[in-house]
Amino acid sequence: xxxxxxxxxxxxxxxxxxxxxxxxxxxxxxxxxxxxxxxxxxxxxxxxxxxxxxxxxxxxxxxxxxxxxxxxxxxxxxxxxxxxxxxxxxxxxxxxxxxxxxxxxxxx
Amino acid sequence: xxxxxxxxxxxxxxxxxxxxxxxxxxxxxxxxxxxxxxxxxxxxxxxxxxxxxxxxxxxxxxxxxxxxxxxxxxxxxxxxxxxxxxxxxxxxxxxxxxxxxxxxxxxxxxxxxxxxxxxxxxxxxxxxxxxxxxxxxxxxxxxxxxxxxxxxxxxxxxxxxxxxxxxxxxxxxxxxxxxxxxxxxxxxxxxxxxxxxxxxxxxxxxxxxxxxxxxxxxxxxxxxxxxxxxxxxxxxxxxxxxxxxxxxxxxx
Numbered sequence: 001x002x003x004x005x006x007x008x009x010x011x012x013x014x015x016x017x018x019x020x021x022x023x024x025x026x027x028x029x030x031x032x033x034x035x036x037x038x039x040x041x042x043x044x045x046x047x048x049x050x051x052x053x054x055x056x057x058x059x060x061x062x063x064x065x066x067x068x069x070x071x072x073x074x075x076x077x078x079x080x081x082x083x084x085x086x087x088x089x090x091x092x093x094x095x096x097x098x099x100x101x102x103x104x105x106x107x108x
Numbered sequence: 109x110x111x112x113x114x115x116x117x118x119x120x121x122x123x124x125x126x127x128x129x130x131x132x133x134x135x136x137x138x139x140x141x142x143x144x145x146x147x148x149x150x151x152x153x154x155x156x157x158x159x160x161x162x163x164x165x166x167x168x169x170x171x172x173x174x175x176x177x178x179x180x181x182x183x184x185x186x187x188x189x190x191x192x193x194x195x196x197x198x199x200x201x202x203x204x205x206x207x208x209x210x211x212x213x214x215x216x217x218x219x220x221x222x223x224x225x226x227x228x229x230x231x232x233x234x235x236x237x238x239x240x241x242x243x244x245x246x247x248x249x250x251x252x253x254x255x256x257x258x259x260x261x262x263x264x265x266x267x268x269x270x271x272x273x274x275x276x277x278x279x280x281x282x283x284x285x286x287x288x289x290x291x292x293x294x295x296x297x298x299x300x301x302x303x304x305x306x307x308x309x310x311x312x313x314x315x316x317x318x319x320x321x322x323x324x325x326x327x328x329x330x331x332x333x334x335x336x337x338x339x340x341x342x343x344x345x346x347x348x349x350x351x352x353x354x355x356x357x358x359x360x
Contacts, residue, residue, distance in 0.1 A: 023219075059149070080219075082219045
């Protein structure tokens, strides 16, 4: 038991010292349940940091099966979503609470 | 035949110990493989079940099942409570335990080279002769383009009443890689290894190792599914086994 605990703690600790790669910042806002901007062009092959700000008084969810991301944004708050490095192409996302609200990230 | 008194006592003690060890340890289990990423403000009802298929009756139709309710309470903490059922090849299904499971997300998805988290669960046994247990797993995930690989590495330790002679931790390694073709259909490969405890560690054929194809995805908006068919690749494993998971999710 003791050995197993030490093993788990050591593994966890090693992960905490992992180095984060630099990520370029992009901001998406949600107002009236809709995204702005709807289309973002980002460089391919680089990690991207998206800040999603919800300006509404109701929660939203940034979701993308293309990017394998799903995250609730509480009313009046913001979240950070890291994606990539992406291959060139289009990656769709939507607001899962209002699925008619969609957007696209284009990696070039 | 003359049997020394001490020897018969020793044999009885060894037999008793073997029985206790067997009772304290699940004979068969294919587990869900957990992402370290918590789904905040999501509530879900889940059924997860598995069974063996083997030409030998002593390994055929062992089953495990779980009905669970889980909720992402914070962006980094998800809690689940479940009822666990199991069935040995020759017996009927029985309620084994009530489990409280916590999953903690350590890092933002994609922020570091590897996403990481931890699972800590306590199983309260409903069987008077079986001990409670504590389960701990390190949860790891890595995305490579459209491929996602998840690994769960951990152990199960019997605790409390009846746990004194059930041996040390029982180690498990579970992993899958899936291709995210679309949200409805994601084919992959899954490995489920119960490395055993104590002297079983290091003896491949005494451990249960399964490998096989699996599919994952969403259905009708609110349902998630997982299904896998596995081939036992060690002597202790059944010839084949199957696992299925159905989950209904909603937001709160």
